[in-house]
Amino acid sequence: WDKELNTTDPNYYKWTQWIFIQLYNMGLAEIREIEVNWCEGLGTVLANEEVLNVNGKMVSERGEHPVIKKPMKQWVLKITHYAERLLQDLDTLDWPESLKEMQRNWIGKSEGALINFKVDGRDSSFDVFTTRPDTVFGVSYVVLAPEHALVDEITTDACREAVKAYQEVSKAKSDLERTELNKEKSGVATGAYAVHPITNELVPIWIGDYVLASYGTGAVMAVPAHDERDFEFAKKYDLPIKAIIEADVTEAAFTDDGVHIESDFINGMNNADAKAAVINWLEEHAKGSRKVNYKLRDWLFSRQRYWGEPFPVIQWEDGTVSVVEESELPLELPVMDNIKPSGTGESPLANATEWLEVVREDGVKGRRETNTMPQWAGSCWYYVGYILKQDENYVGLNTEEAKQLLADWLPVDLYIGGAEHAVLHLLYARFWHKVLFDLGLVPTNEPFQRLFNQGMILGENNEKMSKSKGNVVNPDDVVASHGADTLRLYEMFMGPLDAAIAWSTDGLDGSRRFLDRVWRLFVNAEGGVSEKIVSENNGKLDKVYHETVKKVTEDYEKLGFNTAIAQMMIFINEGYKAENLPKEYVEGFIKLLNPIAPHMTEEIWSILGHDESITYAAWPTYDEAKLVADTITIIAQVNGKLRARLEVPASITKEEMETQALGHENVKAFIEGKDIVKVIAVPGKLVNIVVK
Structure with a gap:
């Protein structure tokens, strides 16, 4: 736990701010006036990914507060400069293909052409x-x-009222809703015409909310015969x-x-040749060019909220912008009595005048940035x-010591997390x-080499757990009734880790019974070592033990916990059949079970005579020859x-199989007095005697 971190700790966000300064210096961070998703209820701007479409209205993902479009000056990070690398490097990652496909679709690369259309009768x-x-x-x-910069300029008087009304309606829709494939497309004519770049024919200009100003050029050419x-x-x-x-058509x-x-x-020509x-x-005619486009x-x-990393930025009254010196980091949030939204579109920091206002050495006054960074900022590099x-501090990201640690x-x-984080x-x-x-x-081009999406535990009615459905299982109650190890074992034994599986109280009881069987096999009624455990090894458990070590080890590596537990159950069943148990096999088994049931196995490890925690014991190995x-x-x-x-014997010959089968007492009873037509022997499997 000495590595536990808190992204709101100034010692941590000092380096979040430092990374932002590097982004700014690289030209990857800038202020733009853009149309944003403004949420009055939360008093802040939301990213497109944080806006939902509920009953045809834009609402915030958190709390489902109403969201509207509104132009504001905002900081943006130019992730689009990395679009191609983000796309191409997906192929190097051991991630679920479905999740990689979600990122590919979000980045949305498309290759084609940029074509210029002139507006008839205008210079535009x-x-x-x-x-x-x-x-x-x-x-x-x-x-x-509808929000394209040319619309107001080119719309004719006869169409202006309809265009204005349509623009207002589109403002209330999210980008996701506007571009939904199943949505019926709508639009209105502007009354203006464009000149076809090759034929010079006039084609009408419409507006439609399925076209976004923020994607591509905010304009599309329509070819009804060849586009659905x-x-x-x-x-x-x-x-x-x-x-x-x-x-x-x-x-x-x-x-x-x-x-x-x-x-x-x-x-x-066919399509490909015609495109080229x-x-x-x-x-050749300066009417367009080859172009790669991204949806990202x-x-x-x-x-626009109080909680967040302050931007290490000052805007001066002479129009310049500067970042603070590294020696001034972290730029901490001021202590404030009222951190509610300001109501002006600025964050509550706009009211912290003592913190907000600064003066440069040359007497020029400045104002700190009142926006704060989103919650994603701190989580972008927390693994680093x-x-x-x-201790309570961090090795500087820009030091040789950090470079060596990160190289190591x-x-x-392995990163285990939900698919909801994909984009x-x-x-x-x-x-x-x-x-x-x-x-x-950092020494690598990618942060997370392998990624695994865990499944969801559903309620006993096979639906997502919810208080309103009354199907929530409280882990504290399970720990109290069955023990923490039982809960851990059951969750890992429910099925494949990436599957959605319904909770079962019967299954929970079964997991407790298995742990009880393990305890009774290794520990006697007085709480000491079971009399079955001996130092000698007669070899009778060799095969099942080494099979268990091999399978459990391999299954843990591929996160196949349910099948690993099933193999451990097989070993315990064989252990009950055996006259005695070699102590080395008991200790090896306890090590295998420890990651699943750490509390009980730690106790058994101590009963077996060990003073040091099982945590530091070497993982068991298997012998191929014993398999x-x-x-x-x-x-x-x-x-x-x-x-x-x-x-x-495993080495038995076909002839010896026939002899032993014909000599078995039970077989003799069924062939006595009959003619043996033929004997069919399948090596290692069966002998079939045909009689009449």
Whole structure:
């Protein structure tokens, strides 16, 4: 526990602030005025990942308070600069494929073209990003995001009222809701037209909330004949549908590969060749360019609340911005009586004037940043903090001592956590780690080499535990009734660690019975060592013991706790059958069970005569030679029916198997007085005697 850390400890967040300064100096942190998710109830801005869509309304993930869109100056971290590396390096990680796919989708890489459309009758123009530049000849309209900067400028008077009303409605929707695939697409016309970049035809400009200003360029070209979303939109608003790939598009859009038609210089080409040809034409005529796009957006890093790491930043009245000197870190939160939201959009720190206002040596006045960092900041590097913590302080991240410690310990070999962190903590931590790697502070490109998602324990009714459903199991009650070791054993024996499994009181009772059996086998009624435990080894438990050491060790490595426990149960069953138990095997077994049931095994270890904790004992090893049995069990059949089981040497020959089977008393009773037609022997398994 001397490595336990607290992200709100100034000794810890000193280095969170120090990392932010490095991000700022690298140009990866900046202030922008952007449209944010403002939550009045929490008095703060929320990241897109912290906003839910409940009954068509944006609400906060925490507390489900209403959320609206609002322009504000905010700190952002340019995670998009690392998008390609975050994507490519997923292939090097031993993570569940489903979780890696979630990150790939969140990053959302797409390759295509940037195409410039001029607005008819104006000097304005806008770019669209498309992954299908080959379909440019099928464009019949274009769609801008309702919040696109051009909308107010180009909207005609006749359409202004409808456009304004639509913009207001879209503000109340989350980005997730607006881009939901199953959602019916909606929009309104602006009355303006764009000039097709190749044909010079005029195409109407619409706005639609399924287009986001924060993704891509905030504008899309619509090709209804070859895009399902555009097809639905065109059908709904009676817009032209022009096929430019050989296909029937009367009932649905055709989105597969095909021969291009009605497409000028790409007629007769398939999709891939047509894409390349269109991009080349656009670049030659300065109408567009090749482009890689990402769905991932820069990380909104400001929060308008008291609790959070203060930004080590000062904004001066002369318009400049500076970060504080490293010697002034940590910049601690001021002690305040009232830490409720200020109501102005700023955090409560705006009211701490003594802390807030500063003066430079040249007399220029400044103001500290009133926003604080989000909860993710401290958790982005806490695994490094564990390594660097010494007593109540931390080895400086920028020291040679830290570099050596991190080289010894990183990357994290195994990280166990829920899948709900896939596009939040895990993505943010990977981003910060890559920054630290680029600064030469950590030796690896990735923080967590192996990741495992644990499953969920459900209520006995097979539903998620909830107070309202009355199916919550209180661990304290289980510890009181069955013991902590029973609870630990049962949870590990319920099934695969990554599965969702219902709680069972019967299963809990069964786990307690197993531990009781272990205790009674090794400890006598007086609390001493069982008389069955001896120093000699007659070899009768060799095979099952070494099998148990091998399987439990391997299963622990792959987190297969349920199958490891099943093997230990087999050993205990064999132990009860045996006349005596070699002490070395008893001690080895207790070591195997210790990670699951530490309290009971520590007690048995002491009863066996050890003064030092079992924690420091060497893990048991197995002998491959002992895994091979000296004897095997074969069956004897008469006309295919089981008549006897025989214990025979493992090296027995086929002929010897036949002889022993024919000589068994029970077999003799079924073949006596009958003719033996033939004897079939399957080495190591069975002998079948056919009679008539």
